[in-house]
Amino acid sequence: MRKKFGALLAVVLAAGLSAACTSDSGDADQGAQPGGKVELSFWAWAPNIDKTVDAWNAANPDIHVTLSKQAGGGDIVTKLLTAAKAGNPPDLAQVEYQSLPTLVSNDVLADIAEQAAPVKDKFAEGVWQQVTLGTDAVYAIPQDSGPMMFYYRADEFDRLGLTVPKTWDEFAQTARTVRQKAPKKYLTTFSANDPGWFTGLAQQAGASWWGINGETWNVSVNDAATKKVADYWGGLVAEGAIDKQPMYTPAWNKALNDGTLIAWPSAIWAPGxxxxxxxxxxGKWAMAPMPQWAAGENKTGSWGGSSTGVTAAGKNKAAAVKFAxxxxxxxxxTALLIKESSIYPAARDAQSSPLLQEPPAFFANQKDFYTSAKAIAETASGFVWGPNVNVAYDTYKDAFGKAITGRTPFSGAVDTMQTATVADMQKNGFKVAS
Structure with missing residues (x-):
């Protein structure tokens, strides 16, 4: 794919970098070095993101960005908290969406709503909501997204005479049919070790776990939408219609390889x-939109994704936002991010990049893979993250694991998540509405 689009990419890059060279940077010289040069520091973990930083530096000699590669996930959050407390955080950092409120509540990130306003419309509403807290405070620019979709073994579906389920009711019936026609197989599995997966499913159903009004947080991890999702999957596990083994284990890998598991509700990055x-x-898999809770709906959730935040302590916020x-x-x-960092971009236009015209090699038979993915990404539900996602996620693993082994209702596990999340927030001084 790189060879095929190499020439076209060169044209795109040349045009874009030329525009960057001529862009006005006069509002970005606060704290500039002698001679008007602004120096920015940037922490990130995306592979080969240095190539994108180098392109910026080549085209913008007055705003120089120095990259420091970091480990992702919770590691970079811990380092940012430590650096901010010591008074020396970077100007920018790559941050997962669910980590933004933790950094905001510790005064690490700046509200960049005014500076970021010109690019807001370049992102789907659901993605933009993930960088927004309160009514209008914005703390990052979306970078990549993880819209969820339905992956299935097309050859097994044909062999068993199955149709792709369009609703969750049809999904449940398909799961039962698989067990009847091929008792050694399962449609899919429910994983008690993947809270991000479950959160995406809950998002699609309309869940809203956190919300903030002024200084007061509303917490509803056990809202009606989430309990509906929990009861649905718990019911399928209880009747043996689906498997209950965790994902990302040798046994799970084997089940995918040998056809024991023939479908996987996952995200855009699943082909990898x-x-x-x-x-x-x-070559045996295909992708379709997620089943819907009501016929005719068109919604999905998200699993994963990151953003670029600007720190509150930075002296060059205007320049930092311009780079982000x-x-x-x-x-x-975004062409460089796709080509070099292998991300699925959050920006709408980038999802139609020439580099995304051919399907992933693993899905070579589905020529419309990225066209369909773009349409699905537009339907991702918004979601407000809270300041202690780690507590909710850790409790998920424990509570759902116990529900599976103890054969108790999954809705009880969701209640346990709610109790633990609220207790932790109150313990750490957050005001939580009753």
């Missing part, structure tokens, strides 16, 4: 996982 963990099934907006919304930059 399947290629690495189920190589024997290359360019990196995540400019065609030249």
């Amino acid at each position: 996982v399947l290629a690495g963990n189920a190589a024997a099934t290359k 907006a360019w990196m995540n919304a400019d065609p030249a930059a």
